[in-house]
Amino acid sequence: MKTVVTGGAGRLGRSTLDALARAGHEVICIDRVPAPDFAGRQIDVDLLHPSAFSNFVGDERPDAIVHLAAIAVPFSAPEAVTLETNSRLAFTVLDAAREHGVARVLAASSPTVIGYGSPTGWAPDVLPIDERHRTRPWNAYALSKQLVESMVAMFSRQQTATVFGAFRPCFVISPPEWAGEPTQQGHTVADRLRDPSLAAVSLFNYVDARDAAAFVLAWLERAGPPQSGRVYFVGADDALATEPLATLLPRFLPGVDASALDGSSPAFSSAAAKRELGWAPQHGWRTELDPAALASFGVVTPGSGTS
Template identity: 30%
Template sequence: MTVLVTGATGGAGSWIVERLARDGTDVVGADLERPPRTRERVTFLEADLTDQGQTWELMHTYEPDAVVHFAAIPRVGLTSGTKTFTTNVESTYHVFDAAGQVGADVVWASSNCVYGSVFAEEPWLPPSFPIDERQPRRPEDPYGTSKLVGEELGAMAARKHGIAVTSIRPCWITFPGSQKTAHARETFDPATADRSGNFWSYVDVRDVATMVQAALEQRSEGHEAYLAAAPNNYLGRPTADVIETVFGELPIECVLEGDQSAFTTRKARADLGWEAQHTWEETELETVDGPLFVD
């Protein structure tokens, strides 16, 4: 099996490339720059996916069995909103259409930002907790909107070309050994904390990689979306209590126990047999070698 991975040298993309290659998959890794080192079973190429010609040539040259599309400007605040939106939408359109031309199924990185509250100027509460894939998608920022458009493009490509497109909606992606969750937890005071539209949720990058792999193996039909989240929040506090204190209220329907994540992965467990294996309690203290082909 050959899989084309876009964003192959990025934070999540490099871990996905490493996992696929380690498990015997031949990978074509595309990004704006090639990594400083090579990796067995991986061919690294430079490509600008906002250029339709480059994207089509890449796809038709290698004719992959599947595509993992993680190339994107990953959040707001890194460049202008216009560039964030147009880069993400153009590259996603080109990748999906080219994948359809060669009959390759797609697994790609959408985001829990499609619900809208994460990068909202004033984060709001959803209709109910826990949040699932059926809740309204109403982003008001260019990044979340680019991911919402991307999901619609995925549905279009599935209809047009008869391929399967799986949208993964990760929460904040964390990395083993990182102290970002520890710092956030240690400095958190619910009495003075700002509202978090992410509701203090996260997911380990290794669990994102296993969800990608599970979606590739599932080979479903049409377009489906799945949330990716760790089972708990990273504060070590009861989730509902924190939300109520910071936001001043809870939605009428709130079924959260203890430090349970505000985002449920019930659908991924049922359809993909996937479940997060890593939580902050262990990962903050882990020393794990990341992909060795990147710095």
Template identity: 30%
Template sequence: MDAKPQTLVVTGALGGAGRWVVDRLTEESYDIVAVDRELPVGTPPEEVDFRAVDLVDAGETMDLIAEVDPDAVVHLAAIPDPLNHAGERVYRNNVLSTYNVLNAAGRIGADVTWTSSESAYGFPFAESARAPDALPIEETHPLRPADPYGLSKVSGEETAKAVVRRDGISVASIRPSWVQYPGEYFVTDIRESFDLDALTANPSAAVGGGPGNYWSYVDVRDLADQIARTLEVPLDGHEAFHCHATENYLGEETTELFAALLGECPEPCALSGDASAFSTAKSAERLDWTPSHSWRTESAVPGPDFDAP
């Protein structure tokens, strides 16, 4: 982003994270056109213009972007994991919608922030636990997905790079962790049932063990804040950024968790205490962003009160 945008298109605006992101961005006095498959119920912000668009349809997507002519696009729309939908549907929906949004944004010269995923590395939905090349994991770590969701995110990042080359826009690919919501942190039940000895004895069967994202998470409010920061700071070309809490959600020594899961802690390793397996140093340096919410202080707070039908 060369200058702070005035008009935004936000896709996936009625999703779990989308509602929080739209709500957060209204604090910045943007003109927001919010997009989802359906129009909202409840009480959406009065200053937000909602549109119902099928982003898998290239014509609908281009028509919307060309009409609104935004300065920037925040693309959140996606099937968020490969667990409850056929793999082909996950891949097709995510790849086509992301291509259509990036292509349309590039054609009109609008910068883009979009949600890729830590799943692009291939860890969360792997059939068996995989060791990272180094700890903490940085954005330069190779992307090795083996599931349709992670693969769709890698395809999206490659599309972003192509559009940047063609049109000269900037694209921020946010790689969030498992998003948690105030008052319903799903990681709480895992932490309360966790047993380090059980993980050591049977990594694939123990609660909190097996393939996964190495016990990482992020509060949706921190995700929304990071997205807001990408709209405010100068960015060039394509850049990927981690969006993770600074600690694991179990409150255990992270190196001990890796040793229990994999038999040994991967090397090189520069982790201490319960530090997250994923580095957020680049986000801190380039975006001046650090997470401010933790499972240790998590509490229920009122969230956006609009939703899909």
């Protein structure tokens, strides 16, 4: 399968390029910056120029497009720029796929569409949160992702030749970040575990970048017409927290009943992705942090010598 990945040089893109190449895809990376350590074809296209991308798709005739390119961090650019950039990029990619009859197109959305973190107050309708939860974006980034999901649904109503999909990866943690590099928000994974207020704003969600990439692969291999227009949460099987969310969440969202989240359960459910696409996360903070860091959180690993 010939698969184009936009934003392939990014945090999630690098793991996606790797996973698809290992699975035997002929992968083409589209980005404005080079993807380090990727041996496949890399093409420098600015997706803000729609005709350049449409011409590229018409020439290359890929079987699939994975659209990751975006301004990926809320408030990292002026709000109007984030809204315009992310929606224009998504429309450019989805419309080119429609125009050239690309068989599958998957676009990255975000759990932020749910609206957590709103300064005017927010509480979940229900826990765990799944795809039926209403969306209430409160900033331009989340709004742009809601638009991406609406575009996916809109294009899925226009034609059946293409399967259109969207996914909401939780807070992405890449292999170097497990090893101690700063995460997207500037602090380390260990910082996030040590100070729950850092992860509380996103309800302690996270996903390993390789697991998110495995979701992309599963969607490309298994999503068919019944899945066209659908969106999936993609998160780890546990929360990025050292104590149960049943007691932790109400400290940050007073009045919220989180008793449905037993043990280390996350606030977001990835059950639909598991059920419909056969995907399951393989990595979590308890398997990826080094034994010394785990010991500082009271997690004992075999052979760590910690009692």
